Amino acid sequence: MAFTIKVNGQTHSVDVDGDTPLLWVLRDVLGMTGTKFGCGMALCGACTVHVDGVATRSCITPIDGIGNSAITTIEAIGATGAGARIQKAWLDREVVQCGYCQSGQIMSASALLASNPHPTDADIDDAMSGNICRCGTYVRIREAIKQAAQSAGQGG
C-alpha cells in the first residue's frame, strides 16, 4: 500500500509493504543513499536517522509506524544548528576514515548535542556506543563532540 512520509521537509509517497524498514525506502526507493546499511538489526547504528529529532535506527523502523513524524537524514542534518556544528567539528578534527559509518555517527552525535548541549564523557558513551566504527575513529569522535559542544557555548 502507499505511505506518505515526510523526509527533510519534503513529502514522498511510496508504495511498499507496511513492514518495509524505513532504511530501504530511503536508500532504494527514494535514492537517498547517505543513510547506510550495516547490520539490519539495530546493532551498529550505520542507519541512524532522526524521527522527530530522536536518533532512530531506520533498519528496524517499519514504514507503517512513522505516520506524520518528521524524518531527518544526513543529507539535511547540516541545516540544524547541532548538525552543522557536529559536521564542522568532524572536519576540523579529521574524524573520518573509510567514512561508511560516519553518517550514522553524525546523526547520533547531532541528536545528543541537540538534547544535551554539554555532554559528559558518560553521556557521550551512552549516546554513541550503539554506533560501531570499524576504522576505530572513536578517539576523534569523542574530541569532535566536545569541540562541537564548546562551539555551541560560544554562540557558534
Place this chain on the structure above:
Amino acid sequence: MIRDHIASRRRNLDQSGFANGLSRRRLLQVGAAVGGGLMLSLSLPFPSHRAEAAVADEFAPNAFIRIGSDGRIILIMPYVEMGQGTYTSIPMLIAEELDVNLKQVQLEHAPPNEKLYANPLLGVQATGGSDALRGAWKPLREAGATARIMLVAAAAKRWDVDPKSCRAQDGEVAHVPTGRRLKYGELAAEAAKMPVPAGVTLKAPEDFKLIGTPAKRLDAPAKVNGTAVFGIDVHPPGVKVATLVQSPVFGGRVKNLDDTAAKAVKGVRQIVRLDDAISVVADHMGAAKKGLAALNIEWDDGPHAKLTTADVARELEQATLGSGAVAQNIGDADKALASVTTKIEAIYQAPFLAHATMEPMNCTVHFRKDACEIWIGSQAVARVQAMAAKAAGLPPEKVIVHNHLIGGGFGRRLEADGAVRAVEIAKHVDGPVKVVWTREEDIQHDMYRPYWFDRLSAGLDEQGRPVVWKNRFAGSSVIARWLPPGFKDGLDPDSTEGAIDLVYDLPNFRVEYVRLEPPGIPTAFWRSVGPSHNVFVTESFIDEMAAAAKQDAVAYRRALLDKSPRAKAVLDLAAEKAGWGQALPKGSGRGVSLQFVFGSYLAQVAEVEVSKEGTVRVRRVVCAVDCGTVVNPDTVQAQIQSGIIFGATAALYGEITLKNGRVEQTNFDTYQMLRMNQAPAIEVHIVKSAEPPGGLGESGTSAIVPAIANAIFAATGKRLRKMPVDASLLKQPV
C-alpha cells in the same frame, strides 16, 4: 615480505612506462583507456563526471596526471581509498613535485590496468600490505616531477628563455627575471609536445612544501554530508536490488527449493537459483530480504557437514609435530637447546577472524550478451575485472569496472568472490542488478584470517638472556592462492612476516612454516596479515622469557637491541611516555610490544584493568612509531589509532568458529566489535626520521594484541596463549 619474494615478477613489469613517464605511444593508449569510459565518477570534491578525454588539448605525461587546457589538474589514483588516507597522501606525493597545492587537484580512481597501475612492490594492481605509500613513494614523485619539467619547458619555449630561469609554483610557471606567469592549463597543449625527460631529480627533503606537513583529508567533506558514493550506493537507471543466501556449509549445494511464498512478496521480481546459492531479486532490499526469509531451501551440505574448529586446530597441531619449510635459520638451534640453563616451551593459537567491514559485501552488475559493466568498491580492481570476465564468459576488455570508495577493506576487498557471485546472478537478470549481502551472509561467507597453530621453544643462559629460539607454525597460505608466484619452496612471505627477521639479537634462531589449508573454510588476507598472529606469538613469547628470567619486560627486550637502534628508540619512547614502571592499582597492568613489520618500527604499551569476573578493559595505549619519512602526520596518527582499535577488537572478542560445517557467528551480537564506551585513550608519538616511508595501515593492529596479552599477564599472572581473551581463565575464585 611480498616485495622481496616476488622481485622477479616485479622485474617483468614495464618499469620504463611505470616509473619514468610514458612514451607517446603509451600515452595514446592511456587516452584510449580514458575515452573508453573506464573512469568513474566520485562525489565532490572529485570531478562529477568524465565522459570522454579531451586528449587533443590535454597534457597527460603519464598515467597519473592529466592537465586540461581548461585548467583542471586531475590526478589518477592507482591505490584505493578505504579510510587509510591514500587519497590525500598519494596526491601529496604528486603535488609536491608537480608544484601544485592540494586545493587545485581533482582525483579519479584508476581503471583496471595492471601495466599502468600495478603497485611496483606487489607486481599487481592492488591496495594492501601497507604498501601503497611505499610503492608510490618514488614513481609518483617522479611522475609529478616529469610533468613539471615539461610544463616549464613549454613555458620557456613560448617565452624563448632558458628553462633554468623559470620556476614552477602553485600550478603556474613563472619567469623569474621578468615576473611573467602562465598557468599550467594555459601550457597544457604545448607541454604535451615537449620531450619526456629521461631522468628527473627529486626534491631534497628540506625543500618539501607538502610532504611532512599535516594535510586535510580530501575525501572528508563528502563523507560528513552523505554525498560520498560507496559501491553500495550506486544506482544505475532501472537497477534491481538482490540479496542472497549461500550454502551454510562451504561446498554444499541447493537440493530443493520452494520459492512460492517468496515470489508472492510485494516487490520481489525474480528468484535466481545457482548451484550453491539462491538470490532474490526485487525492487528494493526490504522486499529482497523479506523474500529471502520466505524461501524454503533444502541444502545438501556436502563433505564438510560435520566440520568443527577443533578439527581444524587438531590438524594444524599435528602439522607442527613434523618438519616445515625453513623460513630462517641462524646458528644451530637444536645444539644450543641441548645446553641451556632454562628451557621454555609454549603453544600459541590464533583464531579464524572475519573482516566485518562496515559496508557489507556488494556488487552491481549489468550483464549483456557481449559486455558486462560492474560497479564495486575494490582493493584489487584488475582482479575483479579478470575474475568477473571469466564468470561472465567474456574477454576482460569487455568488462568495464567502475571502482568506488570502500566502506572498509582490511583485506576483504582484495578478493573478487563478491563480484563473481554478482555476475553469476546478473547473468539471469535483465538489466542492472545490485547484489547486497546481508550482514549475516557477510560474516558467514567471509574469507577468513587463517587459524594458526604455533609451537615454540627457547633457551636462556645463566643471565636469563635468550640464546636460542625455535618456532614451527602451521596455517593457510593466502598468497599461494592469491598470487601463486609469491609462494615458493613451501614458504609464504606474508605468513612468515613478523615471525622472522626479529629486531632482537638471537645467536641461534630457527623458524619453520608448514602450509596447511583447512578444509571447508576459505581464507584471505586480514589487516596485518602474517604479523596479525606472528607478532602476538613472538612478543608474548619474549615476555614469557623475561618473566622466566625475572626481569623487567622493557629492560629485557632492550638488552637485545644493540644492533637495532631504531627499535630501541621506539621502545624507549613508548616506555617513557607510558610511565613504564610506575605503580598501577591492583588488577591493572601494563604490557609492552615491539615490532618491525611493513617497513615501520612500532612499540606499544597497553594498560589494562581486569575485573574480578575476568573481563578486560583496555584503558590506555601509548604507541611510539618510526615509519621513516612521514608524508601526512595526521594520517600516521589516524592509522595507528585505527589499527589499535581493530587489533584490540580482535584480542578481546574476535573469533569465528565452525560447528557442523557452519560459521556460528552471524551479526554484531555474536561477532562483537569494540565500541565507544570500551575504546582506550590512545597516544601516538612519532620518531623523526629521514628514511624512506614505511607502511602503517596495519602496524597498529599486530602490535596491540601482544601488548594486551602481556598487560593481562602483568595484571593477573595469567599467560594467555590463545586469542581472543577468555574471561573464564581470568576470573578470580570466590
